[in-house]
Amino acid sequence: MSDWRRVKKLVTENWQGTRLRYAVVVLILVLGSALAVLDPILYGKMVDVIVDALRDQHPETIVNGVAVLLALWIGVFVINVTLNIVGRYIFWKANNILGLNFACSAVRDMLSWSRQRFSRLSTGRTVKVFDQAWEALFWVPGDIVEQVIPTVLTFTAVVIAGLILDWRLTIASLIMLPIAIWLGYYGWKKARPKQEQLDHRWAALSRHVGESIGNISVVQDYAQEDRRARTFASLMRQVVVRQLRMNVFWALFHGTGSTLTLLGRAAVFIVGVYLVANGSTTLGTLITFLGMLNYLLSPIQHVIGNSLPRMSMGVSHLRLYTDLADEINDLKERDDAVPLKKIVGDVELKGVHFTYGDQSRATLLGIDLTIPAGTSCALVGPSGAGKSTLVKLINRTIDPTRGCVHVDGKDHCLYTLTSLRRHIGVVTQDTYLFHDTILNNVKFVKPNATEREVVHACKMAQAHDYIRRLPNGYRSIVGERGVKLSGGERQRIALARIFLADPPILVLDESTSALDSETEHRIQQTLKEVMKGRTSILIAHRLSTVYLADQIAVMERGKIVDIGTHDELIKKGGLYDRLWSLQSDGYIS
Ligand code: ATP
Numbered sequence: 001m002s003d004w005r006r007v008k009k010l011v012t013e014n015w016q017g018t019r020l021r022y023a024v025v026v027l028i029l030v031l032g033s034a035l036a037v038l039d040p041i042l043y044g045k046m047v048d049v050i051v052d053a054l055r056d057q058h059p060e061t062i063v064n065g066v067a068v069l070l071a072l073w074i075g076v077f078v079i080n081v082t083l084n085i086v087g088r089y090i091f092w093k094a095n096n097i098l099g100l101n102f103a104c105s106a107v108r109d110m111l112s113w114s115r116q117r118f119s120r121l122s123t124g125r126t127v128k129v130f131d132q133a134w135e136a137l138f139w140v141p142g143d144i145v146e147q148v149i150p151t152v153l154t155f156t157a158v159v160i161a162g163l164i165l166d167w168r169l170t171i172a173s174l175i176m177l178p179i180a181i182w183l184g185y186y187g188w189k190k191a192r193p194k195q196e197q198l199d200h201r202w203a204a205l206s207r208h209v210g211e212s213i214g215n216i217s218v219v220q221d222y223a224q225e226d227r228r229a230r231t232f233a234s235l236m237r238q239v240v241v242r243q244l245r246m247n248v249f250w251a252l253f254h255g256t257g258s259t260l261t262l263l264g265r266a267a268v269f270i271v272g273v274y275l276v277a278n279g280s281t282t283l284g285t286l287i288t289f290l291g292m293l294n295y296l297l298s299p300i301q302h303v304i305g306n307s308l309p310r311m312s313m314g315v316s317h318l319r320l321y322t323d324l325a326d327e328i329n330d331l332k333e334r335d336d337a338v339p340l341k342k343i344v345g346d347v348e349l350k351g352v353h354f355t356y357g358d359q360s361r362a363t364l365l366g367i368d369l370t371i372p373a374g375t376s377c378a379l380v381g382p383s384g385a386g387k388s389t390l391v392k393l394i395n396r397t398i399d400p401t402r403g404c405v406h407v408d409g410k411d412h413c414l415y416t417l418t419s420l421r422r423h424i425g426v427v428t429q430d431t432y433l434f435h436d437t438i439l440n441n442v443k444f445v446k447p448n449a450t451e452r453e454v455v456h457a458c459k460m461a462q463a464h465d466y467i468r469r470l471p472n473g474y475r476s477i478v479g480e481r482g483v484k485l486s487g488g489e490r491q492r493i494a495l496a497r498i499f500l501a502d503p504p505i506l507v508l509d510e511s512t513s514a515l516d517s518e519t520e521h522r523i524q525q526t527l528k529e530v531m532k533g534r535t536s537i538l539i540a541h542r543l544s545t546v547y548l549a550d551q552i553a554v555m556e557r558g559k560i561v562d563i564g565t566h567d568e569l570i571k572k573g574g575l576y577d578r579l580w581s582l583q584s585d586g587y588i589s
Contacts, residue, residue: 003192003315006322010133011141014101021094025145028087033153035080037161040291042073048284091146099138106130106325112417114331115397116357124210125203126324132199133321136314143307143314151299158296162289166281169289172271173296176264180257184304187253188312191246195316198246201239203320208232254305261297268293330357331399333417340415343423344408345373345504345535347394352403354389363389365558367403371551376536378546380576381555387539388428390555391507394537395424407505425503429510431490433482438467439474441482441493445501457500460526462519463492488516495523499530506536512545520545543583552576 015022049065110130162170212219212228219228272286348371354364364386371377379387392398393405396417404411412420425445433441442454454474458464466489470476482490495511508527512520524545540546547566554562554569554576562574569576 003319007140007315007318010102010137010318010322011098014098014105014137016101017097018094018101021090021097022141022145025087025091025094026149028083028090029145029150030153032080032083032087033150033157035076035083036154036295037157037292038076039073039080040288040295041161041165042069042076043291044284044286044288045069046073046284047287048282051283091142095138095142098141099134102137103134106133106321109325112331112333113329114399115392116330117327120357121324122207122210123214125207127210128203128206129317129320129324132202132317136317136321139310140314140318143311147299147303147307151303154295154299158292162292165288166275166285168275169268169272169281169285172267173264173289173293175267176260180260180300180304183253183256183260184308187250187304187308191249191309191312192316194242194246194249195312196319198239198242199313199316199320201235201242205232205235205239208235250305250309253309257301257304261301264297265290265293331396331417334413337414337416339419340407340412340423341419343504346406346408347371347505347535347537348406348409349390349393350404350406352390352393352400352405354386354393354398355401356389362401363558364393364400367558367560369553369560369563371535371537373408373535374533375550376531376538376548378538378540378549378552379555380540380543380546380552380579381561383541385555386558387555388509391426391509391537391539394505394507395421395426423503424505424507425498425501426507427491427494427498427509427511429513431482431487431494433478433485433490433493435477435480437472437475437477438470438493441478442496442500445497449500453500454496457496458492460499460530461492461495462522462526463489463496466492488519492519492523499526504534506531506534508536509539510541513540513542543580547580 046066046069049069050062053059053062053065107130110126159170159174162173208228208231212232219225268286268289272281272289275281276283276286347369349367349369352364352367353362355362367390369377369390379390381387389398393400394407394412396405396412399413404413406412407415407420407423434444438458439451439454442457443449446453451474455464458467458474467474467476476484478484478490478493482493485493491511491513498506498508512523512527528548536549538546538549546552550565551563552566552569553560554574556575562569562572562576564572566580570580
């Protein structure tokens with residue numbers, strides 16, 4: 001898709017509430033352009049009245065003759081200024097609405113992307129690209145409406161008025177126009193790819209900063225501050241050098257535009273003086289033309305010198321964004337998806353295959369697994385076997401490349417994503433917390449929960465005692481990603497969330513791995529209670545936490561290699577038996 005098509009698509013997708021406003025702005029601009037032409041005409045007429053009166057030796061007629069023209073001139077000026085203020089207000093309002101519409105829909109869209117898609121992106125870069133696109137969507141249509149359209153309109157009005165007044169001076173005024181158009185085209189073509197390369201470098205820089213801050217503990221723990229800072233400096237230098245080259249290019253461009261303007265004025269002046277001297281035009285007409293040139297050349301100079309560089313940058317930013325956003329959504333909700341209201345909790349995976357986009361080897365190979373409602377199923381097996389990937393398929397944060405997942409006997413793709421996920425509570429080995437209070441972090445899954453409910457959930461998760469001991473209790477801020485809490489404390493907040501959400505299907509992926517043995521034991525007792533009557537899927541390397549599950553699926557290299565109860569699997573003597581023996585030799589009594 002061409003650059004302008006992309007801009008048009010983004011604008012038209014987000015222009016609800018702006019179209020009428022932009023139309024009014026264009027109307028005001030048309031009026032403004034017409035009035036702008038009147039200004040030098042009236043000015044020229046006044047000069048002619050004075051020159052005629054002096055030539056006829058009737059200076060007393062000057063005041064009468066000029067008074068009406070002066071009044072008109074002031075009137076035109078006042079109307080023009082008023083229109084300008086009103087037009088600008090409507091224009092900025094429309095621009096703000098466009099930016100707002102875009103930002104809201106872009107964030108909503110981004111939040112629906114699959115995990116797989118996010119795993120290909122870096123947060124720093126994505127935020128930068130989004131930020132720049134939002135700004136660009138503010139400037140690009142803005143420059144078109146505020147600069148390009150008025151320039152075209154004024155140009156048309158000036159040419160019409162000029163042809164009526166004196167066609168020879170009109171041609172002299174336009175003599176530099178073809179060169180100016182060519183210059184604009186050349187500048188655009190030359191700058192666009194350079195700007196795009198520059199934008200990629202800016203985005204890489206943001207990724208570097210985002211990663212350094214996001215991984216600050218590993219950077220500091222391994223004393224890599226200097227190296228990261230040096231890499232940043234080198235990336236920044238490359239960006240600055242390119243940015244400077246770009247600035248020099250546009251400065252030269254601006255200078256060339258100014259020179260063309262000067263040459264245009266000179267042409268009109270030379271031709272005008274010649275025509276006045278041989279009496280074929282009046283001095284007033286020449287002054288009118290010189291005045292009109294201001295209205296004609298200044299906007300052209302502005303478009304070339306300011307709008308083109310800004311639009312080139314803006315279009316490049318929008319392209320970067322659309323490259324990111326227009327990637328085919330690998331997690332699309334069906335158009336006829338219906339909300340999933342109540343569920344019993346049967347889960348079934350039928351011939352499920354899955355491959356992460358950037359991998360040649362499949363991660364899951366033909367998984368068939370039935371988990372009847374209200375029962376528990378444990379997934380065990382070596383690291384990298386595909387256990388976490390399998391559970392991501394159940395709540396549809398990724399979709400199978402082949403096969404399907406059924407909930408209560410129906411393909412879960414038939415349901416809307418949010419309604420499906422509301423019925424499935426997931427606690428993973430990594431706990432994600434917001435830079436907010438503990439209370440709000442727990443309430444995140446149920447915003448209308450009362451404080452009593454939150455406290456109850458935290459008690460169940462063995463978190464209440466440590467929360468109470470914090471200086472601000474439930475109102476303590478946990479820091480970004482919960483950095484102010486220990487791993488075990490964070491994990492208990494995640495468990496409190498799931499107890500509060502009370503979903504019919506539970507997924508516990510190493511949900512107690514960060515806890516000390518005593519706390520883990522207490523939570524396991526609570527979990528046993530919570531799991532009663534619920535469909536539960538458990539993942540754990542510590543087999544002592546899962547051996548009581550109704551069925552245990554043993555996974556290896558993307559396949560279920562064995563399935564049964566603990567006793568059955570021990571009797572069979574396969575991989576599970578080996579893992580169990582290894583662990584019971586160590587810490588299982
Ligand atoms: P563990 O017990 O260590 O948590 P697991 O059995 O849960 O491991 P998964 O996390 O499902 O294993 O990973 C299975 C395979 O898929 C691994 O080889 C891993 O490298 C790969 N993988 C996981 N996530 C991604 C991703 N986002 N993109 C590409 N490959 C991935």
